[in-house]
Amino acid sequence: MGRKPAGLALSTGHRMIPGTAQSKEETRARAERAEEPPRLVQGVATFRSITEQISGIVLNRRHPRSWWIGFGLAFLLTMGLFYAISVLLAVGVGIWGINIPVAWGFAITNFVWWIGIGHAGTLISAILLLLLQKWRNSINRLAEAMTLFAVACAGMFPLLHLGRPWAFFWLLPYPNGMELWPQFRSALVWDVFAVSTYLTVSIFFWYTGLVPDVATLRDRAKNRFTRLIFGFMALGWRGSAKHWRNYESAYLLMAGLSTPLVLSVHSVVSFDFATAIVPGWHSTIFPPYFVAGAVYSGFAMVLNIIIPLRKWYRLENVVTEQHLDHMAKVMLATGLLLAYGYIFEIFFAWYSGDPTEQYSVVNRATGPYAPLFWLLLLVNVVLPQSLWWRSVRTRPVLLFFAALSVNVGMWMERFVIVVVSLNRDYLPSSWRMFTPTGWDWLTLVGSLGLFFALVFLFVRFLPMVTMFEVRDLLAKEKGKSS
């Protein structure tokens, strides 16, 4: 091993890459050309400075106090979730407020809400990659991680709702003693395939994107144990031209596969509703309407996570106001699609000529859950219209609250779809109200805890910004300016 460099013995210590360290004059000249879009990486940035900044978050032992407080709270809530699940397993789904006809209650509301949140991650990482939107490069890793954790939270709910969660594998086709197959003609079985494929493909996509970055961590880690762990995860990545060639090809194809996948997942989820004959569910607009709502809430969640994180970890130079602005615009657009869906739900009910269908719309607006419906319109449709103003889109605090409003609104929308449709259908004698119990609330809040605990662990142990893609961004911006 003790081989020396055979040739030139030049110093290879710290050095800047020629050309990336911009001179003051150059920066000023760029600023003067007002037509040029603001840069996606701000300040004087080199490959080294960006890499040091992002890998430092993981390799540095000290973490901001806000991390400890946030993780502590999320961890407590996760324990609450585990407690609620333990009681559920011991006693049964009777601890929840569900009844007949409202058999789906909170569990399916939460499932649909969580899985929708996951969709933004895939949209950012796959669809924006195919559309050559370079601003995705500094937010895609975090968004993909968010997808994984949201899908994990989502997948938990239908399984817990089974009543006998330990028999969950009956949902899968496998050779069994009963010689039975799942009911392949049911949307509920399609859901099993859609969600499990989505989770698997999301893990692949996320890990593939991580490999070059964990190789960076392996090479920069000071401590032997850290180097060993990241070394295993990096699989021996050495950044050779062959590696990059196959990598770029496979990554692009995975993005191409994820794009129809993400659209199919919430479409299949919407089939759970649309293929049923319950008034308020049986509608052909459901698939696109659900997908729009999913992307809407997903972008809101990305913003709710990224706005505090960029402040705590001083990532304002890579997650710029321009990024926030773009995300807010996507949110505004999908919100309008969703509002269009709301309008057409009313139109379809009227056009169907079916009195029960028409009553379901009246019931939403004037029935026992009416306050929730009007509140939903306020936080999900009216308040987000503030995003038309650039001053809201580029002001992190305002944007944070706009996104929070959307997240709450989307949860209420899922609740209105699930519960308000079920509680009054064709037969008035079987109408019944749904009232959530404490266990319902603890499971919902606990799932939020689990989600945020996983997000906190992720930002602590893995690079939350894709370093090699930001380096690529720098190289491209440099190429453009020279």
Add this chain to the structure above:
Amino acid sequence: MKGFSGIYGVMGEFNSEGALREAARSAREHRYEQLDAFSPLPVEGLDEILGRTGSWAPAWVLTGGVIGGLTGYFLQFWGVGINYPFNVGGRPLDSWPLFIPITFELTILGGAVAAVLSLFVLNGLPQLHHPVFAVPGFERVTTDAFFLCILSTDPGFDPLLVRRFFMQETGAVAVTEMRR
């Protein structure tokens, strides 16, 4: 291999992707064929210079997707059509429109599994060790250093000549000889 079998190759280090590209071009002009480059990001246009373009990954993904899709369809058709014929609402046993969603999902799954496998197999990963990791300063290849390697399998390989090439014809900041 003219007695250089103990040597893996000679590695030159560069400061920027531009310098790496220039060096690779110059190596090709000097009729070196067996080249490999290492960089912290995919370097545009490098594959064309090295003369190795294209990847087998798309073929893998296509195969995986087709296998996944066929499996998905026949799993359902055979399961509820032949193995345990199951009548739902008087639909035909091969009610293909209802089999589409699962067929679609398994097509995607097959393609994605193949994409990841292709990445492992085509890149020879996971790999515990490789001679290039012994090069001093190679740990910076994942931060900001660029390397070009002329492999000893090249017909015109001679460690002295290659070293001279790196020092005189390219802007290499360090040159290292690698043993196997």
